[in-house]
Amino acid sequence: MSETLYADKISAMRKELRSLNALVPEAAKGFGALSKGVKDNGPLGAKEKEFVALGMSVILRCEPCINFHVEALMKAGASREELGDVLAMAIQMGGGPGLMYAGHALACWDELAAKAA
Template identity: 45%
Template sequence: MDKFIKDKINQSISDRKKHHSRFSENCSTYSSFLELEKKTFEAGCLSRKHKELMALSISIVTKCEPCIEWHVQQACLAGASDKEIYETIDVAIEMGGGPAAAYSRFALNALDFHKEEK
């Protein structure tokens, strides 16, 4: 994996962990957001895996690299296969066109990154 991409993903993960407590201590809406996230991704009619794949597709279309990295990781932890990640990218490209195709490359980098980290 390209060092630039690996460093970028590591920095995103580091920033997320570093600022978590800062947000918790200073932002009145952050704990509510975390509770919303927890409830949203609980298994219901849809499994957590399928919800994470949906979130990944949305993250690609909205061009949010930290979200892409997070939802790739969470989808993998929820049991998503590489093939399921690729099909999710297909949906994002169809919905988002060319820009989604460009940001899908970051999803592939995040997939490679998290597979190397195991």
């Protein structure tokens, strides 16, 4: 991949968001206020909050979100090694929920089978 691929995607997404914000300014203001309220308050710092956001972005498979949060992490002073640790946790959580729901499926089977017997 070229070095500008993601930078171009970020730029294009910002352009799309400017158009959306112009179309629905009150919704954009509300989202902006929510974002500011979350980012500017609480015991976690900006970098930690961006790590959470990135992990969720990976699990939710939101590529524009991933791009924005990686960029924000770089600005917040995160290291590549820290990024790798967060990505490893996102990978684990991508598999973990499947394991948990598989347990529910088995329990459902066992309960229904016991009632049918």
